[in-house]
Amino acid sequence: MTAKTLYEKIWDHHVVHEEPGKPSLIYIDRHLIHEGTSPQAFAGLKAEGRKVRRPDLTFAVMDHSVPTKDRLLPIVDQDAKLQFEALAKNCAETGVRLFDMHSQNQGIVHIIGPELGITQPGQTIVCGDSHTSTHGAFGTLAFGIGTSEVEHVLATQCLVQSKSRTLNIKVTGKRPKGVTAKDIILAIIGKIGIGGGTGCVAEFSGEAIRALSMDGRMTVCNMTIEGGARAGMVAPDDVTFAYMEGRPFVPRGKDFQEAVERWRLLKTDDGAKYDMTVELRAEEIGPQVTWGTNPGMVTSVAGRVPDPHDFKDLNDQKATESALKYMGLKPGTPIVDIPVDRVFIGSCTNSRLDDLRAAAHLVAGKHVAKNIKQALIVPGSRGIKAQAEKEGLDKVFTQAGFEWRDAGCSMCIGMNADVLPPQERSASTSNRNFEGRQGRDSRTHLVSPVMAAAAAIAGHFVDVREFDVAHVE
Amino acid sequence: MPLDKVNVDTDQMVPKQFLKALTREGFGRILFYDWRYFPGEKPNPNFVLNFPRYQGASVLLARTNFGCGSSREHAPWGVKDYGFRAIIAPSYADIFYNNCFKNGILPAILKEEEVDELFTRTEAEEGYSLSIDLPSQTITDKHGLKYNFEIAPARKEVLLKGLDDIGQSLLHATAIDAYEKGHTATAKMYETVDVKYYSNGR
Secondary structure (H helix, E strand, O other), X not given: OOOOOHXXXXXXXXXXXXXXXXXXXXXXXXXEEEOXXXXXXXXXXXXXXXXXXXXXXXXXXXXXXXXXXXXXXXXXXXXXXXXXXXXXXXXXXXXXXXXXXXXXXXXXXXHHHHXXXXXXXXXXXXXXXXXXXXXXXXXXXXXXXXXXXXHHHHHHOEEEXXXXXXXXXXXXXXXXXXXXXXXXXXXXXXHHOOOOOOOEEEEEEOHHHHOOOHHHHHXXXXXXXXXXXXXXXXXXXXXXXXXXXXOOOOOOHHXXXXXXXXXXXXXXXXXXXXXXXXXXXXXXXXXXXXXXXXXXXXXXXXXXXXXXXXXXOHHHHHHHHHHHHHHOOOOOOEHHHOEOOEEEEOOOOOOOHHHHHHHHHHHOOOOOOOOOOEEEEOOOXXXXXXXXXXXXXXXXXXXXXXXXXXXXXXXXXXXXXXXXOOOOEEEEOOOOOOOOOOOOOOEEEEOOHHHHHHHHHHOEOOOHHHOOOOOOO | OEOOOOOOEHHHHOOHHHOOXXXXXXXXXOOOHHHHEEOOOEEOOOOHHHOHHHOOOOEEEOOOOXXXXXXXXXXXXHHHXXXXXXXXXXXXXXXXXXXXXXXXXXXXXXXXXXHHHHHHHHHHOOOOOOEEEOXXXXXXXXXXXXXXXXXXXXXXHHHHHOOOHHHHHHOOHHHHHHHHHHOXXXXXXXXXXXXXXXXXXX
16 A cells, blocks of 8 residues: 555545546545634625525634624724624524633634634644634544635535645654744744745654643644645644643544544554655754744744845845835844833634643743733633633733733734734734734734743743743744 | 735625615615725826826736635626626635636636736736637737646636526526435524524514
8 A cells, every 4th residue: 555644645535526637625624613714605605596505514613803892882983893793693593603702612613613623633624714724633634615615615515626735844853842833833834934835744753742731732733724734733642632632622432442443543554655744853943033023934932023125036035125114114123122012922823721821830920011001811612611711711911910811812813802002012822923913014023932931021022932831832 | 907915805896885885786876995095086107007198907916826715706896897897816715716608707817927917918008908708718819928837627608608697506506405305414503592582483
């Protein structure tokens, strides 16, 4: 039998129909939807008189525009309110399960999928959101789709797809103290560039990836799309199975044991070939900070803001010049000399328990610096929020001067009231530092949760390795 | 219209505040919103889309990795609604590229040096125009320039015939049924969860 990669195994298992020279029809095991990219899909379906084929495999949640303050108050944003109402109506009419903003299980779509056990190894998972790559941490083929494809999956439970190339991203060795999953993925994007994985499905391998918790693996897979690869995956192992056992939608008892046996086969065979391989050494990665307007514009906290002339390519020079102008930064500035206005710890990249625990450990007994206008903690889900409160993390944060909020996408995308004001600078644990991402003319620096927490305490970026960071994931 | 910038992301095409729509219409007016307008919606005369010479343009000339970032289909809806029928660039981000075909936009791929040449010609000559012929996969100008562009045959067919791809997939309904019957382990939902977990089950 031919040796296969993990991606090829999952692909082959999901082919419904194929013809030579044409894209294949692929079965979709789980379809996640949210208020932002689904209304037009439901409208299209209705206009054609089509039905949702498998409402039982479709899960809806309100996350992008939900308020993170008091949800019992009326929704002020009329456009957001209409989208919430449309989602509730569409789900009620079609029988799709909905976690609305008052559900105890509500949260960011990519947080609650794994948290509730909807996400399981070997599945194909899609969602009208590019960070669907997160679910790949469980050895699934998971990727973001547009609204027309959302409509296609609602109607057929399938997608028309061409096979991607395979990219093996191997991270060898051990992570140094203070270096997290976020730093690993930012370093990878810095190396391959934001278009480096275009046309590929990435598989993360190597000792440093294996050593990560599920929370850490999800952080890595989440940002695969920022390196251009639509999907990223990690082969499931005992860490994965231990995480899954007992979650609401995961099979139980004998069914679970049988599932685990099946899941154990989900790994790349010895001798299977990838189209491309990239290798990084974990020992060489330091805590990362982005300085520009895309996630590939990144350096170690020990570094400096680059000079456009450091780049050979003319397009890169122009892009750097324009990014520095937007960010209000001078070439050569040490990263640790950059002051911060606001801190955001949240998003589908870094709002899980490991992230909150590590940040809380760092800020315990300390206080947010005077120049910090706002420091937000937005748990990824209400489930995470409840568990964090049980552990007393909310008190640690509020006593340190942070605001403790309700779950949602929040300041990562600024579709609710949590917006970064013009020219203000954030230390943000989110995934995109594009122009205007967190608010028009705002300046985003992407960092890990402990780096963001440390910046909140110091008022500027600091090397987290100088802090007590024993519990970092 | 030449947009001389690498890695243009979909957040720039349609910023977040416009993602709260319920329809696919009207995104042309806000395409490239933050670059195109000063706060208060006063047009920014320094942004290329506002140059008088490019008004009414139907071809968008772009750089590497065009359309990266968010999967929002609002981006191609904006491109189309503005009046662009084709994009020419050396490369595109995967999701955006796919979304273009769902909306009848041709994202043509040329070599980097060919795109460079088109930028030079567009900027040198006011009213510079190109003809794009999809069946023969060629881009020509009236000075004798002729480039061939790449496109997968199945993609080309979708654009030429304007196929309803959901309808096409539904032709395979029997195969989908058969798949579901043969893959109960993955194509089934484990109902071990209490209904209290969903809000609309109350």
